[in-house]
Amino acid sequence: MxxxxxxxxxxxxxxxxxxxxxxxxxxxxxxxxxxxxxxxxxxxxxxxxxxxxxxxxxxxxxxxxxxxxxxxxxxxxxxxxxxxxxxxxxxxxxxxxxxxxxxxxxxxxxxxxxxxxxxxxxxxxxxxxxxxxxxxxxEGQALTRKGAMPGDWLYVSGPLGDAGLALDITQQRYPEAGPHLQKLIERLHYPSPRVALGQSLRGVANACIDVSDGLLADLGHILTSSQVGAEIELDKLPLSLAMTETLSQQQAYAKALTAGDDYELCFTVAEHHRGKLETLTAHLKNKPVCIGRIKKSQQATVSFKLEGEDYPLTLEQPGFNHFLDDAGATS
Amino acid sequence: MxxxxxxxxxxxxxxxxxxxxxxxxxxxxxxxxxxxxxxxxxxxxxxxxxxxxxxxxxxxxxxxxxxxxxxxxxxxxxxxxxxxxxxxxxxxxxxxxxxxxxxxxxxxxxxxxxxxxxxxxxxxxxxxxxxxxxxxxxEGQALTRKGAMPGDWLYVSGPLGDAGLALDITQQRYPEAGPHLQKLIERLHYPSPRVALGQSLRGVANACIDVSDGLLADLGHILTSSQVGAEIELDKLPLSLAMTETLSQQQAYAKALTAGDDYELCFTVAEHHRGKLETLTAHLKNKPVCIGRIKKSQQATVSFKLEGEDYPLTLEQPGFNHFLDDAGATS
Missing domain, CATH: 3.30.1330.10 (PurM-like, N-terminal domain)
Structure with a gap:
């Protein structure tokens, strides 16, 4: 047997x-x-x-x-x-x-x-x-999903959506992405876990998760566990050249918010630890990118901004799915 | 995903x-x-x-x-x-x-x-x-397969072959085992890992393995790792009532030697630790049974005795498989 x-x-x-x-x-x-x-x-x-x-x-x-x-x-x-x-x-x-x-x-x-x-x-x-x-x-220094506090800055460790875009391309949804195909397929098949960064974040991040199911889904776990909400500045989402050259801006945001399999880290850092974070990550080739902030909220909701203006798109509103449908990202 | x-x-x-x-x-x-x-x-x-x-x-x-x-x-x-x-x-x-x-x-x-x-x-x-x-x-007290020494006594923790017999019966090979069916099926489906015994054997057993693939196969791993051989006294193999009432003596020995899934422990104990073993296991409902002895050998061979006499049956000889075929145990 x-x-x-x-x-x-x-x-x-x-x-x-x-x-x-x-x-x-x-x-x-x-x-x-x-x-x-x-x-x-x-x-x-x-x-x-x-x-x-x-x-x-x-x-x-x-x-x-x-x-x-x-x-x-x-x-x-x-x-x-x-x-x-x-x-x-x-x-x-x-x-x-x-x-x-x-x-x-x-x-x-x-x-x-x-x-x-x-x-x-x-x-x-x-x-x-x-x-x-x-x-x-x-002892006692493990990072968890549940320590995010209102006012924390929200970070991701690198470009989002590439693995999802690679999958779309192999399924022939975006044949025009040809020149970037090899690089994207590498991101899908050979993800790089953020091992050094994760260890650097001990005592610095209040909450941390890896983005395996898509930013909104995984950030949602931090928000639910920590009983807070978040605001994301869409134009700060890190996007690869392959992404911006293949998809429209809207499609790219949707992909970055919802596609899984990138295995970047998503974490929150209190204002007084931002300097420490910058020092700790100064030597990293891919530096974490601040994409928004944690907000006081009972409902684990996420709101969005685009170029400094409120962008009326929330997880709850029906238009959200529609938006994703337009971007071909609900598969 | x-x-x-x-x-x-x-x-x-x-x-x-x-x-x-x-x-x-x-x-x-x-x-x-x-x-x-x-x-x-x-x-x-x-x-x-x-x-x-x-x-x-x-x-x-x-x-x-x-x-x-x-x-x-x-x-x-x-x-x-x-x-x-x-x-x-x-x-x-x-x-x-x-x-x-x-x-x-x-x-x-x-x-x-x-x-x-x-x-x-x-x-x-x-x-x-x-x-x-x-x-x-x-620290340092884990039991392994590789410490068996020539002269060690060879033990198993309980009856062997029941799970294999249960499987045969469900596959209709021994319909006459009806009265014991329920008990045998319990042994097959709800095995009891020898958790307490395993911990008692620290510092007492020289080598230990669990019998998942059949006694000869698993004992073989101890012998290979320890570079020794063994002698098994067939009439000391612990057999359940269900086993002895369902199969002939030869069939029962073959089943006990080769059937897997019983999850008993097989272990070796030096002469000077036998008393300690008896004390430690005195409170157990199912006491370990001594079935033979470890021998000096380069080839990890097993020899057999029946009622004190050599029984010409070794793992290498062609007759062994034949013996198993007769017993219907090569499935």
């Missing part, structure tokens, strides 16, 4: 460079690791299913990369240092080339971020990849 | 009685927990796939129970105290009754063993359940 012994050991143990805090890795009933003194353990889990999260055209290397990346993105949103990865891989058959490429993608990103694959399970069945990632954070 | 927010929160958060060491549970990007000082973290992962590990006739409650049980069994084999569970649940549709029963099965066993569900991911796709369980063990 179970065969942890064969596939995992063969494809995943060989390239392994193991962290010093892994006492027992792949090959026993469980892995044994050591959390640093005065640190909390952070655990995240994400599943990717064939036909839902990727399709036949997705390279196996990208699936291996992304399955790890989405988990490291969750760890980053908690302010945690990524440490250990467990892989549950369900496969219809042991396709050697696929496994070689998948494990290469998985190992590249693990190596880049310094985390070790410590175990897992391989089973026969429809292609499904579940990764559980563990990280650590100094 | 991802919707950790809906199903998991609704069905799994409500009954939750959370351990004190869970600082942040379900509902943020990750869970935050605290490992006790001077303890190591033990992590295990197991996947159950519909059509492979269970079928349409398996009650949802049993799937929820067993998905946790197989993981706790791995933790027990490492000598770890079970603490936290993450659930990755892939479902074709959100069937309310199924979810209710599945989550009831999952919660019952979590509650019994004192572990908390701390997070997970729900996705749409072919029914697959992956659980990652985390436990803790005093």
């Amino acid at each position: 179970r065969n942890e012994f064969s596939l995992i050991e063969y494809y995943f143990q060989q390239h392994q460079r193991t962290r010093d805090d892994v006492l027992i890795g792949i090959g026993d009933d469980g892995a044994v690791t050591r959390v640093q003194p005065q640190h909390d353990l952070v655990t995240v889990t994400d599943t990717m299913v064939a036909g839902v999260h990727f399709d036949d055209t997705t390279p196996a290397r990208a699936i291996g990369h992304k399955a790890v990346a989405v988990n490291l993105s969750d760890l980053a949103a908690m302010g945690a240092e990524p440490c250990w990865i467990s892989l549950a891989l369900t496969l219809p058959e042991a396709d050697e080339q696929w496994l070689q490429e998948f494990s290469a993608g998985l190992h590249e990103i693990c190596q880049y971020y310094g985390c070790s694959l410590i175990g897992g399970d391989t089973t026969r069945g429809p292609l499904t990849v579940t990764i559980t990632a563990q990280g650590q954070v100094p | 991802r919707n950790e927010f809906s199903l998991i929160e609704y069905y799994f958060q409500q009954h939750q009685r959370t351990r004190d060491d869970v600082l942040i549970g379900i509902g943020d990007d990750g869970a935050v927990t605290r490992v006790q000082p001077q303890h190591d973290l033990v992590t295990v992962t197991d996947t159950m796939v519909a059509g492979v590990h269970f079928d349409d006739t398996t009650p949802a409650r049993a799937i929820g129970h067993k998905a946790v049980a197989v993981n706790l069994s791995d933790l027990a084999a490492m000598g770890a105290e079970p603490c936290w569970i993450s659930l990755a649940l892939t479902l074709p549709e959100a069937d309310e009754q199924w979810l209710q029963e599945f989550s009831a099965g999952l919660h019952e066993i979590c509650q019994y063993y004192g572990c908390s569900l701390i997070g997970g991911d729900t996705t749409r796709g072919p029914l697959t359940v992956t659980i990652t369980a985390q436990g803790q063990v005093p």
Whole structure:
């Protein structure tokens, strides 16, 4: 029935460079690791299913990369240092080339971020990849969704909507985006979790989440957990050149607000910590962008401004969906 | 794409009685927990796939129970105290009754063993359940497969082969087992991980594994890792009444040696620790049974005795498979 012994050991143990805090890795009933003194353990889990999260055209290397990346993105949103990865891989058959490429993608990103694959399970069945990632954070310093305060500045870590636009293009919705295709597909298939930024935000951000389901949806979790509202300045939303050259302004805003899979961080910072944030992120290639502010509100509502003027667009009004329909973003 | 927010929160958060060491549970990007000082973290992962590990006739409650049980069994084999569970649940549709029963099965066993569900991911796709369980063990005291020494006594924690026999019966191979059916099906669907025993074995057992793939297969991992061989006294193999009343003696031995899914522990104990083992397990309802001894050997071979006489049956000889075929156990 179970065969942890064969596939995992063969494809995943060989390239392994193991962290010093892994006492027992792949090959026993469980892995044994050591959390640093005065640190909390952070655990995240994400599943990717064939036909839902990727399709036949997705390279196996990208699936291996992304399955790890989405988990490291969750760890980053908690302010945690990524440490250990467990892989549950369900496969219809042991396709050697696929496994070689998948494990290469998985190992590249693990190596880049310094985390070790410590175990897992391989089973026969429809292609499904579940990764559980563990990280650590100094005691009591984990970032959460619930600390946003009225007056906090609202930030995102980088351009939004690119992954969603890439998906649209592969589905032939915007064939005119040809010149940017390669770059956008990279953003969709090989997202970069904001691991360093997440750790820098400890003690600086009041609330943090990663944008996996779209800015409005994920910001909505911060607002609901923190019992506040927000105001977004649409013209401050960071957009890539590929985005602005492919879509109209309205379409681009809608895409940036609603498309998922970018794995940028969205976080809030109190006025008195803005200087600290700027110092901490001065060395980063992609600096966080301030896109608005947290407001007092009971209903977790978001309001919008465009060029300094109120822009009558709220999550509740029927026109919002309409707006999204126009932008082709409700898929 | 991802919707950790809906199903998991609704069905799994409500009954939750959370351990004190869970600082942040379900509902943020990750869970935050605290490992006790001077303890190591033990992590295990197991996947159950519909059509492979269970079928349409398996009650949802049993799937929820067993998905946790197989993981706790791995933790027990490492000598770890079970603490936290993450659930990755892939479902074709959100069937309310199924979810209710599945989550009831999952919660019952979590509650019994004192572990908390701390997070997970729900996705749409072919029914697959992956659980990652985390436990803790005093520093450096995790049990492994590799410490068995020549002269060690070989133990199993309880009757072997019942789950395999149950599977045969449901597949109509032994219709005469009718009177024992209910009990056997319970063993197959609701295995009891040997959590207390596993923790008692710290500092007592030299090597330990859980019997998920069959005694010979799993003992084989101990022998390979420890570079030793073993001798099994067939007439000491613990067999249930259901087993001895349903199968011939030969069939019963074959089943006990090769059938998986019993989730008993198999472990080795040095001569000078036998007394300690007896004291430690005196209070257990099911006491471990000594079934043989570890031998010096380069080849991880197993030899057998029956009523004190050598019984010419080794893993390598062709007759072994034949023997199993006769017993109907090669499925």
